[in-house]
Amino acid sequence: MSQIQLPKSLEGKTVLIAGAAGFVPSTVAEFYLNLGAQVIGLDNFITGSKSNIELLEKYQNFTFFKQNIYQGLPNFSEQKIDYIFSLASPASPIDFSIIPLEIMRVNSEGTLALLELAKAKNARFLEASTSEVYGDPEIHPQTEDYFGHVNPIGPRACYDESKRFAEALTTSYAKKYGVDTRIIRIFNTYGPRMRPDDGRVIPNFINQALKGEDITIYGDGSQTRSFCFVTDLVDAIHNVMFSDVSTPFNIGNPDEYTIKECAEEIIKALGSKSKLSYHPLPKDDPKRRRPDMTKLQSICDYDPQISFQEGIQRTADYFKSKL
Ligand SMILES: NC(=O)c1ccc[n+]([C@@H]2O[C@H](COP(=O)([O-])OP(=O)(O)OC[C@H]3O[C@@H](n4cnc5c(N)ncnc54)[C@H](O)[C@@H]3O)[C@@H](O)[C@H]2O)c1
Numbered sequence: 001m002s003q004i005q006l007p008k009s010l011e012g013k014t015v016l017i018a019g020a021a022g023f024v025p026s027t028v029a030e031f032y033l034n035l036g037a038q039v040i041g042l043d044n045f046i047t048g049s050k051s052n053i054e055l056l057e058k059y060q061n062f063t064f065f066k067q068n069i070y071q072g073l074p075n076f077s078e079q080k081i082d083y084i085f086s087l088a089s090p091a092s093p094i095d096f097s098i099i100p101l102e103i104m105r106v107n108s109e110g111t112l113a114l115l116e117l118a119k120a121k122n123a124r125f126l127e128a129s130t131s132e133v134y135g136d137p138e139i140h141p142q143t144e145d146y147f148g149h150v151n152p153i154g155p156r157a158c159y160d161e162s163k164r165f166a167e168a169l170t171t172s173y174a175k176k177y178g179v180d181t182r183i184i185r186i187f188n189t190y191g192p193r194m195r196p197d198d199g200r201v202i203p204n205f206i207n208q209a210l211k212g213e214d215i216t217i218y219g220d221g222s223q224t225r226s227f228c229f230v231t232d233l234v235d236a237i238h239n240v241m242f243s244d245v246s247t248p249f250n251i252g253n254p255d256e257y258t259i260k261e262c263a264e265e266i267i268k269a270l271g272s273k274s275k276l277s278y279h280p281l282p283k284d285d286p287k288r289r290r291p292d293m294t295k296l297q298s299i300c301d302y303d304p305q306i307s308f309q310e311g312i313q314r315t316a317d318y319f320k321s322k323l
Helices: 023-034 050-056 100-121 157-177 201-211 230-241 259-269 308-322
Strands: 014-018 038-043 062-066 083-086 124-130 181-186 215-218 224-226 249-251 256-258 276-279
Touching: 014 023, 014 100, 023 038, 023 050, 023 083, 023 230, 038 050, 050 062, 083 100, 083 230, 100 124, 100 157, 124 157, 124 230, 157 181, 181 230, 201 215, 201 259, 201 308, 215 259, 224 259, 230 249, 256 259, 259 276, 259 308
Parallel strands: 014 038, 014 083, 038 062, 083 124, 124 181, 181 249, 215 276
Antiparallel strands: 224 256
8 A cells, every 4th residue: 555645736836857858857857747747957968868858848837958957057046946856967887987077076066056956945855866876786686775885996986986975965965954855776777768879788789689780798698687667767756756755765677687688588579680799797797786676665556567578669669760
């Protein structure tokens, strides 16, 4: 039985989405536009796409500001804001070596600016953290009370450590200033609006399968991941935002696949002729990833609806529409 009262409508409420041009954030924005909220989007397009904003601009209740959030926010002095979603951050491992400082700055200075805004507006604030805060975990599946196993100077450190800092900053604003905060630790998510060249495993494999190219597997493919379809993720985000719990929640889909199984499922779902090809495993690549969802499921009826096969099909249809 759900203990959360989810609003049927958010008419009269204003939602601010940092990172609105991105894959997950634009899907969150559209969800709240459909609930009737006024939605304000912020993005500097470092990894986001203008086409996602064009889609949101079809809604009359959407306003967009092109803005790098760690270089200052637009003037919101006359603006009521009820909910702030801190979703702006590059998230793909291919970005970690190219824009590490931008990643660290948005998760630290950007999060700080949004928390200050939440404090000034008395708005509820949600920080999108990541399963990467667990690093290469020594316990499995990962529960929220696990502190993680992170290399602070490794190739993923700019992301992992800045997200850990963002969680600490969020918690400190809640404790020191009484800001009403939520934290989510998102596990691998996929779906339409991901960049086809984003470098994450699902877009890579789908693209390779669609082109009939070899599917590149790093290591022997026995490392595991859990993949959540984006609309299921948005459902979880909504439940957390409207819960009254400020400590972190894992969110994702607990079904676990080895990377090899994932490649085989994609080949099958798309009827592709691709073969698997094996390459050296990158440093610090986590061996197992699966969210323990007990905490979220103890406060709501969250149950992912989209099967991996259906999610792959929908994502592939989106990529085909972009060819
Ligand atoms: N997709 C996943 O599997 C996943 C997993 C864990 C956590 N997350 C988190 O969810 C959020 C969204 O991730 P995504 O996968 O949709 O990535 P994304 O890159 O598609 O979206 C992030 C958006 O933030 C914008 N952005 C980045 N820095 C900015 C800045 N300084 N100012 C303004 N805008 C900025 C980007 O341009 C982009 O549009 C991120 O915080 C990410 O860390 C995602």
